[in-house]
Amino acid sequence: GAGVSQTPSNKVTEKGKYVELRCDPISGHTALYWYRQSLGQGPEFLIYFQGTGAADDSGLPNDRFFAVRPEGSVSTLKIQRTERGDSAVYLCASSLTSPGGLSTDTQYFGPGTRLTVL
Amino acid sequence: DAKTTQPNSMESNEEEPVHLPCNHSTISGTDYIHWYRQLPSQGPEYVIHGLTSNVNNRMASLAIAEDRKSSTLILHRATLRDAAVYYCILSKGNTPLVFGKGTRLSVIA
Numbered sequence: 001g002a003g004v005s006q007t008p009s010n011k012v013t014e015k016g017k018y019v020e021l022r023c024d025p026i027s028g029h030t031a032l033y034w035y036r037q038s039l040g041q042g043p044e045f046l047i048y049f050q051g052t053g054a055a056d057d058s059g060l061p062n063d064r065f066f067a068v069r070p071e072g073s074v075s076t077l078k079i080q081r082t083e084r085g086d087s088a089v090y091l092c093a094s095s096l097t098s099p100g101g102l103s104t105d106t107q108y109f110g111p112g113t114r115l116t117v118l
Numbered sequence: 119d120a121k122t123t124q125p126n127s128m129e130s131n132e133e134e135p136v137h138l139p140c141n142h143s144t145i146s147g148t149d150y151i152h153w154y155r156q157l158p159s160q161g162p163e164y165v166i167h168g169l170t171s172n173v174n175n176r177m178a179s180l181a182i183a184e185d186r187k188s189s190t191l192i193l194h195r196a197t198l199r200d201a202a203v204y205y206c207i208l209s210k211g212n213t214p215l216v217f218g219k220g221t222r223l224s225v226i227a
Binding site: 004031033035040041042043044045048056059091093105106107108109110111112 | 159160161162163164167203205211212213214215216217218219220
């Protein structure tokens with residue numbers, strides 16, 4: 001079946017602009033995660049949705065970052081007033097995890113969106 | 119979150135077994151040990167996980183020390199396609215994964 005998809009695959013923007021990154025999780029997966037990966041580093045957690053609600057947004061670096069998942073499926077990560085330091089690969093993952101879920105729930109990752117802020 | 123320690127890099131010859139170590143001395147009783155890998159220009163992919171007993175699947179084997187303070191991911195016959203960054207992660211489930219820098223595995227033909 002189809003895996004996690006992310007669009008666009010690449011996004012180049014100018015400092016100060018607004019961007020939206022989209023994630024389509026695997027159908028039926030209730031949990032959705034956003035991570036950010038800088039060059040040479042492992043992915044870093046941003047925000048986690050269980051259904052439509054943000055269960056944990058402690059990884060968002062500041063209030064320029066916001067994410068939504070209005071219908072419990074597709075999610076959009078929104079970055080306002082982009083800065084050069086926001087340049088990274090933004091990864092989305094989904095899993096079947098339900099509330100009180102198991103430690104065995106595997107996360108399935110998309111290919112990422114490479115964001116470059118000039 | 120309990121931390122893991124892995125070597126920065128390792129090298130293997132093609133067709134030979136590879137043992138990737140991971141130390142997690144502060145692991146708690148409810149932490150599962152997960153391994154993910156990331157091929158170049160791709161998102162991470164699940165490899166294997168375990169709690170206390172050794173585990174085998176089609177991709178790899180996971181050997182867990184009796185005291186659970188360390189584990190080893192075993193690739194039985196490395197291929198060029200196994201060249202990737204391998205991440206050892208402790209997870210209680212239903213929580214975000216905490217990635218370190220992982221081990222970059224190079225496979226030589």
